[in-house]
Amino acid sequence: MAGLRAKQKADRTRRILEAATTLFRREGYDSARIEDIAEMAEVSVGTLYNYYQNKGDILVATVAMEVTEVLEGGARIVANPPLNVAEALRTLIEQYYDHSLYYLSKEMWRTAMAISIQQPDTPLSRRYTELDGQLCAQVIRLVETLQARGVVQAGVDARAMGEVFFNNLNMMFIEFCKVDAMALEELKARVNAQHEPIAALISSIKIV
Amino acid sequence: MAGLRAKQKADRTRRILEAATTLFRREGYDSARIEDIAEMAEVSVGTLYNYYQNKGDILVATVAMEVTEVLEGGARIVANPPLNVAEALRTLIEQYYDHSLYYLSKEMWRTAMAISIQQPDTPLSRRYTELDGQLCAQVIRLVETLQARGVVQAGVDARAMGEVFFNNLNMMFIEFCKVDAMALEELKARVNAQHEPIAALISSIKIV
DNA sequence: GAAAAAGATTGAACGAGTTCATTTTTTAAG
DNA sequence: CTTAAAAAATGAACTCGTTCAATCTTTTTC
Numbered sequence: 001m002a003g004l005r006a007k008q009k010a011d012r013t014r015r016i017l018e019a020a021t022t023l024f025r026r027e028g029y030d031s032a033r034i035e036d037i038a039e040m041a042e043v044s045v046g047t048l049y050n051y052y053q054n055k056g057d058i059l060v061a062t063v064a065m066e067v068t069e070v071l072e073g074g075a076r077i078v079a080n081p082p083l084n085v086a087e088a089l090r091t092l093i094e095q096y097y098d099h100s101l102y103y104l105s106k107e108m109w110r111t112a113m114a115i116s117i118q119q120p121d122t123p124l125s126r127r128y129t130e131l132d133g134q135l136c137a138q139v140i141r142l143v144e145t146l147q148a149r150g151v152v153q154a155g156v157d158a159r160a161m162g163e164v165f166f167n168n169l170n171m172m173f174i175e176f177c178k179v180d181a182m183a184l185e186e187l188k189a190r191v192n193a194q195h196e197p198i199a200a201l202i203s204s205i206k207i208v
Numbered sequence: 209m210a211g212l213r214a215k216q217k218a219d220r221t222r223r224i225l226e227a228a229t230t231l232f233r234r235e236g237y238d239s240a241r242i243e244d245i246a247e248m249a250e251v252s253v254g255t256l257y258n259y260y261q262n263k264g265d266i267l268v269a270t271v272a273m274e275v276t277e278v279l280e281g282g283a284r285i286v287a288n289p290p291l292n293v294a295e296a297l298r299t300l301i302e303q304y305y306d307h308s309l310y311y312l313s314k315e316m317w318r319t320a321m322a323i324s325i326q327q328p329d330t331p332l333s334r335r336y337t338e339l340d341g342q343l344c345a346q347v348i349r350l351v352e353t354l355q356a357r358g359v360v361q362a363g364v365d366a367r368a369m370g371e372v373f374f375n376n377l378n379m380m381f382i383e384f385c386k387v388d389a390m391a392l393e394e395l396k397a398r399v400n401a402q403h404e405p406i407a408a409l410i411s412s413i414k415i416v
Numbered sequence: 417g418a419a420a421a422a423g424a425t426t427g428a429a430c431g432a433g434t435t436c437a438t439t440t441t442t443t444a445a446g
Numbered sequence: 447c448t449t450a451a452a453a454a455a456t457g458a459a460c461t462c463g464t465t466c467a468a469t470c471t472t473t474t475t476c
Contacts, residue, residue: 005423005472034463044426046465055463114322120386129386157405164402167379168372178328178337194372197365201409213442213453242433252456254435263433 013051015041020058021103029059029111053122056115060124062103063112067131070099074138081142083151086199090192092142093169096135097184106177113174136166156202168194221259223249228266229311237267237319261330264323268332271312271320275339278307279346286350291359294407298400300350301377304343305392314385321382344374364410376402 019040023032034055038048052058073095081088100109116128140162146152169191176187227248231240242263246256260266281303289296308317324336348370354360377399384395 045463046426047424049464050424110326110328114326117325117382117386118318118322120318156409160402160405164372164376164406167376171375171379174325178325194368197368198372198406201364253433254456255454257434258454
């Protein structure tokens, strides 16, 4: 029997993640007790710790799944972007933001981001940081694509611009998660207001 | 006797903050036990909790002091900035970064930033966020000042530019704190590489 | 197929942050 | 000065994340 162990392992990993995500969403990260997660996943507390290093790691695993999906959606947009700088940026970023609250609540995001900052050397925090880097690379690729198609001026430093756009949208997302009352639409509007004037500056087609 | 209580209160607040900062620096945030902080400050654990809501609040209080000093230094630069966009930005940001590691270690910063993200509704996290807003406002004011002096093009949206510069320098500082091996000089160089091309775009004096 | 080795599971015990009923100190009133 | 009321200090007890020695299960060996 090639892998009863492997099968059980995969099954338990999934059950723990499902139980944790359910409880994190229902009761909030802090209120969801490890003991309860273990019980719902039908494993002991000790076993849970064989699968995840600590409570935070379980959350960051969910985030990693989430960001992976966002990256896939983003790739489609970058492959064939609107041929207008501001609009292309808006489309990509909207994709990121709209997906963000589908699996995770603001509170879960806050916790995940806090963990990845506070303990950057755990494996899953590294993974989080790596995914962040891929998102940044995707924004840079968008600027490069637009430049290749003559929409962005040739002289523009695509890497610098992409990094700055990304850091801005990322920081704005953090602010968004910090304010429970803030709606997605407000976030999008504010980021767009920041990016539009810069987009105009680097755009080949000047609107006078 | 107008205020034995008030005097004792001020004294204890200070003693707790001093003890905590000492121990955070010496042993790291996590390893510094509340019991030890209380002992060094010559109060009981319960009393410590009368003065600060939790362990994190003590740290965030230190950060608040730190940022206040940075703001003062920045105000002097904004009042009389170098008349060159890239250089003015570099000078202000260098001031921020150089001051940042004077009182706080990278680990302390990481913890403080994590707390302000994770529990944004505690009084001291609010204070932190407010100070962040003041820093952002200062960067905006720099752009406005440069614009008023004819160094930045008249049509540029100073608020949008300032916000984006600030969010970028802030995000880059987070990355800096996440990587223990990264030196201040590398951080400055990378941020400068990002800002310089944008500075050139909005500058009145075009270098061809 | 039995026994040994390797791999996983378990839950009681531990540690550190936090709480709260009780006690002590300070202030105000008579 | 005495006493009552208000404010603050205290530390033992509690909670919850985490660990680890003992136990059980699966795989491998012969």
